[in-house]
Structures are given as C-alpha cells and as structure tokens.
Amino acid sequence: MKSVKNHFSLIIALLSILFCIQIFIIVDRSIEAYKENLANNYSIVVVSKKQIKEKEMLLLDESISSVQELPPDNVIKRLNTNIDKKNMNLLKLTLPKFYKLYLYKFPTPDDIKKLKLNLSKNKSITKIEDFAKTHDTTYKLLVLFKNVVFIFAMVVSIVTMLLILKELRIWQFKHNERMSVMGLFGAPIWLRSAILFRLAIVDALISSVLIFLIFIYISTNKWVLLQFQNLNIKVEVFNLVNDSLLLLAISLIVSVTLAAMVVLGHKEEV
Amino acid sequence: MDKVIVANDISLSYNANETIINQANFSVDSGSFVFITGASGSGKSTLLKSFFGAIKPIQGSLIVGGVELSDVSKNKLNFLRRHIGIVFQDYKLIKEWTIEKNIMMPLIINGYEKSVIQNQVESLLKHVRLKHQAGKYPLELSGGEQQRVAMARALSHNPILILADEPTGNLDEYSSQLIWNLLEGANTQLKTTIIVVTHRIPSTLNVNYKHYHIEYGEIYEIS
Structure with missing residues (x-):
C-alpha cells in the first residue's frame, strides 16, 4: 500500500x-x-493611380498571398448620377484602381509596418488602408x-x-x-x-x-x-x-x- | 600461511581532531578466527569498517584480500566486497525484500546462475532453520531470526572473509548460540576467515582463535 x-x-x-x-x-x-x-478574412486595401498586375503586386512583399481587384461599380453606384453609358465607361477608366490584398498569415503590427513600407515603394500606390486599429x-x-x-x-x-x-x-x-x-x-x-x-x-x-x-x-x-x-x-x-x-x-x-x-x-x- | 589482512602503521579517523586507531600493525591469517574486543567507543567497529573500505586509513597501508585499501578505486572496492560477508548488530536486511531475496542478493551481485542461486538459498535456509519462513519479510521475524538471515546472506557467496560487528549483541542465549555455531561451522568446514568484533568472547566456542584488544587507539594481541 x-x-x-x-x-x-x-x-x-x-x-x-x-x-x-x-x-x-x-x-x-x-x-x-x-x-x-483571421488571416483569411483580413485584407489590406490599396489604392493605385495605375493598374498593377497581380504578379507585380505579389513581388512587392512576400507575405501577400493573393490580390483581388475591386470593381469600381460600387463607387460609381454611390455617386448615383445620371451619367450616360459612354461617360460612365470613361469615368471608370479615370477612377483610381482599388485592390484587396490577402496575406498568408495573420500579421503582427511590425509585419504590417513592413508591408506598408514595401507597398509604398511602388510610386503608383497612393493610399494603403490596413485597418490597423481593429487588427491591433x-x-x-x-x-x-x-x-x-x-x-x-x-x-x-x-x-x-x-x-x-x-x-x-x-x-x-x-x-x-x-x-x-x-x-x-x-x-x-x-x-x-x-x-x-x-x-x-x-x-x-x-x-x-x-x-x-x-x-x-x-x-x-x-x-x-x-x-x-x-x-x-x-x-x-x-x-x-x-x-x-x-x-x-x-x-x-x-x-x-x-x-x-x-x-x-x-x-x-x- | 597466507594473510587475508595486513595492516602497517594504519591510523583511522573520522575528523582531523581525533585519531581513533593510531599507527596499528597487525595481520590476519587466512582461515583463522579472530576476536576484536574493547570498550564502547574504543574503535573496534571503526577498525572493522576499514576492512571493507567504509573508512579509509588516513595513514599507513591496509591490504585486505590482496587489495590496498588506503587508495582504492570504486571498482576494486566492489570487487573486494564481493568476496566478503558482513554481519551487523542491526542486521541491515532490506526490509522490502523477502528473506529469500535478501539471502540471494550477494549471489546475484556475483553473477551466479539462477539454478545455483536457488539451490544455495534453499540449502542455507535449511541450515539456518528458516526454510518455512522463506517468503516472509524481515520485519515479520524476531531479532534472532533476522540475524540468522543476515548470517545466511553473509555465507551465501562463499566469501573468503566474514566480518561480524557484535553479531549477538541484540540476541537471547539461544539465538546467540545458533549464530556462534554458524560462524564456527563456516570457519572449520569452509575454512572461511572470521573476524568478530564483540564485548564478550563466548566460552562455548570450539575453535582456536586469535584475540586482539583495542585500548586508547592501540591494538594489543592478547592470545
């Protein structure tokens, strides 16, 4: 015992x-x-003056897993103007390009800083929205x-x-x-x-x-x-x-x- | 005659301030029966401990079974101890083992075969009159019975030397006599060298023995 x-x-x-x-x-x-x-649902929105190819975007930072171009229709709809189809197409061409970037993993605040820095190296990118507050x-x-x-x-x-x-x-x-x-x-x-x-x-x-x-x-x-x-x-x-x-x-x-x-x-x- | 123990100028001490045995010289012949007597605290148990390397001489040379103990390696000491049987006043049996296992322990250490171990243990249990108690644990036995188990354990591997420290100190007359008979038998029949530390030499012993007495750190040969 x-x-x-x-x-x-x-x-x-x-x-x-x-x-x-x-x-x-x-x-x-x-x-x-x-x-x-979270990483699957988390994305960064990038605004660019010119169109950027997916390949080119992926090369900017290795943490980017995929890129989705956002159609400008939603923005135009919000304007809710009586623009004819021809002018509408013209407007679409002149509007900046919106991209949604998906990442391989959920980034740390440092990862986001680094990502923003790498993206801003491309001169055509004018704005990066990282939703930092929610993310942090x-x-x-x-x-x-x-x-x-x-x-x-x-x-x-x-x-x-x-x-x-x-x-x-x-x-x-x-x-x-x-x-x-x-x-x-x-x-x-x-x-x-x-x-x-x-x-x-x-x-x-x-x-x-x-x-x-x-x-x-x-x-x-x-x-x-x-x-x-x-x-x-x-x-x-x-x-x-x-x-x-x-x-x-x-x-x-x-x-x-x-x-x-x-x-x-x-x-x-x- | 071969010497089992040769001590030249040995001094024994537990600390630097006090020497227990002071520059002693003596020897023990192979096959002899030796008594070491002395008052309590005279150093007789310390001297016995030095024979199996539990305490090293601080000075001099002590050779037991051909092994120099003043500077001995662990392996050599283990080798020597495998050829010695030790009996203590407090038996020192392993409480969680049966008496059968206690007796076979030196045989296992010496690497005997299972069948030899079984035969030897059976014969020893019979010899010490404890065959019917084989499966019991030490604490289930009386003091006299425990000491008989310790004797059987000391004899099991046919050692060249048996060292006994007050083997009958805690026993009644009957049990004491049994122990002395066993020691006497080992000495006369197996020619095992026996060294016994005791207060009193039994009068009933039928062997020739040598008697050393310790007093004030000196060893005197009495007979």
Missing part, C-alpha cells in the same frame, strides 16, 4: 506537468488556427491569451517540480538503505540503482498512458469539438504520434532525472 502511495505521488506530479504542456500546445494550436482564420486589438488579445496560458502552465509546472523535489527526498530516504546494503556486498552502481530506474520508467509509462487516454477522450469530446466549431477553427487536440512521443519523452526525462538525482545524491551509510 505504501509503495502504491509512493508511485501515486510521482504519477500525479508527472500527470500535472504533462497536462499543462498539452493544454499549452492545444492553446497554441488554437491561436494559430484562429490567426489563420485582435492581435494583442490573442497574444495576451497565449501569454496568460503560458504563465499559468509555467506556474503549475514549477509547483509540480517542487512537489517532485519533495518526492525526491522521500525516494532518497527510501532507497538509500537498500543501495547502501547492496553496496556493502559489492554491487556496482548500475545494479544498486536498477530498481530505482525501473520504478521511474514504470511511473513515466503509467503517467504517459493515462495522459494519452485523457487527451484521446478530450479530442473526441463533443463539447470540446463544438467550441472549436463555434470559433470556426479546426484544431488537432491530440496528435497520436507527435504528441504521444513528446509527452512520453518529457515524462521519461523528468522521472529518469529524478532517479539519477537520487543515485547521485546517495551516500553510503554503514
């Missing part, structure tokens, strides 16, 4: 670290997906959300690490005697610490399997999927290969480091 309790405390500590890491990964993925979504608010909100989750994950991880250090002292106390006795009979260090490493690896495997099961459940949970659907984004909550390997590696590294610290901190007592 005591041994199960000792296992349990390390498994819980590992679970909380792994949980924090995976939650941070999900939030990061959600934000990236949301940014992509959305962007800052996303960054704030990501940072808050990151800080939260860090705090939980630090607290868990402190718990693991406490666990380390229990392990040191528990295993010191056995390691000392084995040492008295000439057991090499690897044999003395084999049990400890086996325990650490078993605990790491158990916590990894538990976290896999938790996130497989979360990734198929209807409520969670509905939240992403409401945000109009598609997020991979748990990647069976990449995330599993990452969490397993972290779990093994933490628990094996713990075991190694116990072995290194071992002092022979006779």
Whole structure:
C-alpha cells in the first residue's frame, strides 16, 4: 500500500506537468488556427493611380498571398448620377484602381509596418488602408491569451517540480538503505540503482498512458469539438504520434532525472 | 600461511581532531578466527569498517584480500566486497525484500546462475532453520531470526572473509548460540576467515582463535 502511495505521488506530479504542456500546445494550436482564420478574412486595401498586375503586386512583399481587384461599380453606384453609358465607361477608366490584398498569415503590427513600407515603394500606390486599429486589438488579445496560458502552465509546472523535489527526498530516504546494503556486498552502481530506474520508467509509462487516454477522450469530446466549431477553427487536440512521443519523452526525462538525482545524491551509510 | 589482512602503521579517523586507531600493525591469517574486543567507543567497529573500505586509513597501508585499501578505486572496492560477508548488530536486511531475496542478493551481485542461486538459498535456509519462513519479510521475524538471515546472506557467496560487528549483541542465549555455531561451522568446514568484533568472547566456542584488544587507539594481541 505504501509503495502504491509512493508511485501515486510521482504519477500525479508527472500527470500535472504533462497536462499543462498539452493544454499549452492545444492553446497554441488554437491561436494559430484562429490567426489563420483571421488571416483569411483580413485584407489590406490599396489604392493605385495605375493598374498593377497581380504578379507585380505579389513581388512587392512576400507575405501577400493573393490580390483581388475591386470593381469600381460600387463607387460609381454611390455617386448615383445620371451619367450616360459612354461617360460612365470613361469615368471608370479615370477612377483610381482599388485592390484587396490577402496575406498568408495573420500579421503582427511590425509585419504590417513592413508591408506598408514595401507597398509604398511602388510610386503608383497612393493610399494603403490596413485597418490597423481593429487588427491591433485582435492581435494583442490573442497574444495576451497565449501569454496568460503560458504563465499559468509555467506556474503549475514549477509547483509540480517542487512537489517532485519533495518526492525526491522521500525516494532518497527510501532507497538509500537498500543501495547502501547492496553496496556493502559489492554491487556496482548500475545494479544498486536498477530498481530505482525501473520504478521511474514504470511511473513515466503509467503517467504517459493515462495522459494519452485523457487527451484521446478530450479530442473526441463533443463539447470540446463544438467550441472549436463555434470559433470556426479546426484544431488537432491530440496528435497520436507527435504528441504521444513528446509527452512520453518529457515524462521519461523528468522521472529518469529524478532517479539519477537520487543515485547521485546517495551516500553510503554503514 | 597466507594473510587475508595486513595492516602497517594504519591510523583511522573520522575528523582531523581525533585519531581513533593510531599507527596499528597487525595481520590476519587466512582461515583463522579472530576476536576484536574493547570498550564502547574504543574503535573496534571503526577498525572493522576499514576492512571493507567504509573508512579509509588516513595513514599507513591496509591490504585486505590482496587489495590496498588506503587508495582504492570504486571498482576494486566492489570487487573486494564481493568476496566478503558482513554481519551487523542491526542486521541491515532490506526490509522490502523477502528473506529469500535478501539471502540471494550477494549471489546475484556475483553473477551466479539462477539454478545455483536457488539451490544455495534453499540449502542455507535449511541450515539456518528458516526454510518455512522463506517468503516472509524481515520485519515479520524476531531479532534472532533476522540475524540468522543476515548470517545466511553473509555465507551465501562463499566469501573468503566474514566480518561480524557484535553479531549477538541484540540476541537471547539461544539465538546467540545458533549464530556462534554458524560462524564456527563456516570457519572449520569452509575454512572461511572470521573476524568478530564483540564485548564478550563466548566460552562455548570450539575453535582456536586469535584475540586482539583495542585500548586508547592501540591494538594489543592478547592470545
């Protein structure tokens, strides 16, 4: 029972670290997906004296993914004048050209500055409307959300690490005697610490399997999927290969480091 | 006769201010039975610890089983310890292991085959009259029984030397006699060198022994 309790405390500590890491990964993925979504809807309007070919526009900045020329009809409609068709066509030709630029990714304020600078290099461009105010608010909100989750994950991880250090002292106390006795009979260090490493690896495997099961459940949970659907984004909550390997590696590294610290901190007592 | 232990001018100390054993010279013949006596705090346990490298001499040369212990590497020390059996007053059994596993531990360390280990453990359990307790844990046994397990563990790998620190210090007459019989048997039948640190030499012992006495850091040969 005591041994199960000792296992349990390390498994819980590992679970909380792994949980924090995976939650941070999900939030990061959600934000990236949301940014992509925003980038698809976000565009910059450029006004030009002359017609600019799409190819030429794309060369101005590498962040531009596509260019759409806005028809002048809407502008003319607003004038609502009784211009005849001939004059209307003439007016259309003399009006400046309007272009909507779409970007590959949701830009940072710096990206927008750079983009504006690059666009203004073309002398025929007279005005650039970047909708900076709306953009900046959305962007800052996303960054704030990501940072808050990151800080939260860090705090939980630090607290868990402190718990693991406490666990380390229990392990040191528990295993010191056995390691000392084995040492008295000439057991090499690897044999003395084999049990400890086996325990650490078993605990790491158990916590990894538990976290896999938790996130497989979360990734198929209807409520969670509905939240992403409401945000109009598609997020991979748990990647069976990449995330599993990452969490397993972290779990093994933490628990094996713990075991190694116990072995290194071992002092022979006779 | 071969010497198992040769000490030349050894001094032992835990700190710079106090020397426990001061420039001692002595030797132990292979296959002999040696008693080391002395008052509490005289340094007899410290001297015994130096024989298995738990404390290094601050001066002089100490050779045990052909290994110089005043400047020994970890690997060499482990090698030496694999040929020594140690018995403590407080048994030093591994509590979370069954007594069977405790006894087989030195055999595993020495790399014996599984079948040999099984046979040896079975025979030892019989020898120390604990065959029926094989699956029990140390804390489920009495002090005398625990010390018999410790004896079986010390004997399991046929060591060249058995070091016993007050092996009967916590035991009743009956259990003490069993322990002395086991030590006597190892010495007479297996020709194992035995060194026992004790307050009192048992009168019932049927072996020739050498007796050293420690007083004020000096080692005197009594008989």
